[in-house]
Amino acid sequence: MQGKSEIAKVITGVTATQALIDQAITQQADAILVHHGYFWKGEAQEITGMKQRRIKALLAHNINLIAYHLPLDVHPEFGNNRQLAHVLGLVDISSVSSVKPEGLLMLGELPDAMSHVGLASLIEEKLDRPPLSEAVIDRPIKKLAWCTGGGQGFIEQAVMAGADAFITGEVSEQTIHTAREMGIDFYSAGHHATERYGAKALGEYVADTYGLNVSFIDIPNPA
Numbered sequence: 001m002q003g004k005s006e007i008a009k010v011i012t013g014v015t016a017t018q019a020l021i022d023q024a025i026t027q028q029a030d031a032i033l034v035h036h037g038y039f040w041k042g043e044a045q046e047i048t049g050m051k052q053r054r055i056k057a058l059l060a061h062n063i064n065l066i067a068y069h070l071p072l073d074v075h076p077e078f079g080n081n082r083q084l085a086h087v088l089g090l091v092d093i094s095s096v097s098s099v100k101p102e103g104l105l106m107l108g109e110l111p112d113a114m115s116h117v118g119l120a121s122l123i124e125e126k127l128d129r130p131p132l133s134e135a136v137i138d139r140p141i142k143k144l145a146w147c148t149g150g151g152q153g154f155i156e157q158a159v160m161a162g163a164d165a166f167i168t169g170e171v172s173e174q175t176i177h178t179a180r181e182m183g184i185d186f187y188s189a190g191h192h193a194t195e196r197y198g199a200k201a202l203g204e205y206v207a208d209t210y211g212l213n214v215s216f217i218d219i220p221n222p223a
């Protein structure tokens with residue numbers, strides 16, 4: 001969404017919520033860069049209520065809004081998936097090529113095999129939030145598959161790819177049955193918590209490359 005024509009100060013965040021917009025206004029930002037923007041498929045078209053207030057605030061303060069959804073999940077350097085691997089210290093990273101767009105479901109390894117509880121502690125320490133998890137396999141975890149955000153639907157592809165454990169942001173009731181019956185450990189580490197890192201990394205790149213003043217603002221979300 002268009003705002004002022006010159007950008008010097010940028011706020012990055014996960015979702016373009018009212019709280020993030022309010023922070024951008026306070027900090028006199030010229031642009032907001034996020035992963036979750038507006039106008040999702042299937043969403044009501046009317047600009048009323050919550051959506052009207054957000055857009056009105058952006059327009060009133062001439063703030064540009066830049067949102068990248070899937071591109072900021074799958075980008076080989078700045079994507080949420082690649083950045084989550086970086087945060088967790090995973091190695092031998094590749095993407096599962098049968099899942100499109102490429103980069104949506106990733107594969108990698110822990111440097112050293114871990115117990116289920118050990119990996120839960122690592123996730124809690126790195127993401128600042130305890131995961132919901134299900135221990136299924138009776139061997140240490142080495143090979144991981146992951147998809148940030150609402151990626152629980154990829155659990156079967158994670159099994160097919162030979163992963164010991166699957167990490168994603170969200171969980172459905174049936175995800176646990178699939179984990180148990182197909183034999184894979186499962187971690188739901190938070191949609192927000194797993195997707196904090198793409199917009200942040202892209203913002204750091206923009207700051208370094210173009211000399212802009214960029215700050216990442218985390219608006220915590222338990223989901």
Ligand SMILES: [Zn+2]
Nearest residue numbers: 036149150195
């Ligand atoms: Zn998301």
